[in-house]
Amino acid sequence: MKSLSGAMRKTIETYGLIAEGDRVAVGLSGGKDSMALLRLLKRYQSFSPFKFHLEALTVDMGFNNFDLEAAKAFCLELDVPYTIIKTDIAKVVFEIRYEKNPCALCANMRRGALAQAMIERNLNVLALGHHADDALSTLFLNMLYSGKMNTLEYKSYLSRTNIHVIRPFLDASEAQIVGTIHSENIPVLKSPCPMDKHTKREEVADMLKALYKEVPNSRKNLLTAMRNENQCNLFVTKALSK
Numbered sequence: 001m002k003s004l005s006g007a008m009r010k011t012i013e014t015y016g017l018i019a020e021g022d023r024v025a026v027g028l029s030g031g032k033d034s035m036a037l038l039r040l041l042k043r044y045q046s047f048s049p050f051k052f053h054l055e056a057l058t059v060d061m062g063f064n065n066f067d068l069e070a071a072k073a074f075c076l077e078l079d080v081p082y083t084i085i086k087t088d089i090a091k092v093v094f095e096i097r098y099e100k101n102p103c104a105l106c107a108n109m110r111r112g113a114l115a116q117a118m119i120e121r122n123l124n125v126l127a128l129g130h131h132a133d134d135a136l137s138t139l140f141l142n143m144l145y146s147g148k149m150n151t152l153e154y155k156s157y158l159s160r161t162n163i164h165v166i167r168p169f170l171d172a173s174e175a176q177i178v179g180t181i182h183s184e185n186i187p188v189l190k191s192p193c194p195m196d197k198h199t200k201r202e203e204v205a206d207m208l209k210a211l212y213k214e215v216p217n218s219r220k221n222l223l224t225a226m227r228n229e230n231q232c233n234l235f236v237t238k239a240l241s242k
């Protein structure tokens with residue numbers, strides 16, 4: 001199996017995720033994926049074929065028990081500039097709006113806060129820690145709950161803010177990230193969110209894990225299916241009208 005670092009490098013270079021002169025911000029939640037991404041992007045910066053600037057941004061949602069000391073220390077150790085964006089998103093979501101679907105509003109507000117901070121700091125690329133297992137969960141989440149065949153993209157452009165969102169771990173597995181966290185002793189922060197481990201996304205991820213145990217090679221085949229545009233045969237009604 002390719003190393004996490006090798007998989008990330010191949011994804012960045014195959015899909016042109018970073019270009020010369022880019023000013024890249026890692027969205028640092030403190031979770032395992034974004035902490036590993038920051039470490040590997042910092043290392044990649046030293047041998048990458050193009051020069052780019054790297055920073056880390058954390059949106060502090062305003063939960064009382066969110067301790068960011070380990071993230072601060074990690075950025076200091078890596079010599080990566082670090083900004084914490086203070087917000088009251090938790091209060092808005094849980095105390096003012098009593099949202100039935102708190103994750104959607106929270107993610108929306110978080111994106112807004114990140115974009116604002118990026119504009120202020122003249123950063124043009126936002127790197128997120130999503131991996132291949134997130135892409136599979138997202139695909140099933142969208143199919144099961146929204147009737148859409150849609151998943152995460154390697155690179156997308158937010159025209160209103162002129163920001164490119166990139167996902168350098170999209171060809172890597174969650175297991176590879178967990179392995180790197182352990183082998184490189186990367187700190188991971190505890191999520192302060194009351195929804196942590198209780199989301200629909202987690203439910204779908206658990207369902208997929210059960211399926212992988214039940215059906216041999218199913219994870220590998222689902223990953224192939226997700227990328228296999230030539231073998232995609234859906235009920236496209238436009239074709240019928242010809």
Ligand SMILES: Nc1ncnc2c1ncn2[C@@H]1O[C@H](COP(=O)(O)OP(=O)(O)OP(=O)(O)O)[C@@H](O)[C@H]1O
Pocket residue numbers: 026027028029030031032033034035057058059060061110127128129130191
């Ligand atoms: N509070 C935050 N501040 C900055 N970026 C964030 C924050 N929360 C999430 N992100 C970014 O969005 C990505 C996806 O978010 P998600 O909520 O799935 O991550 P997570 O499970 O909290 O943590 P991680 O993906 O880092 O393990 C993260 O990998 C990270 O890059």
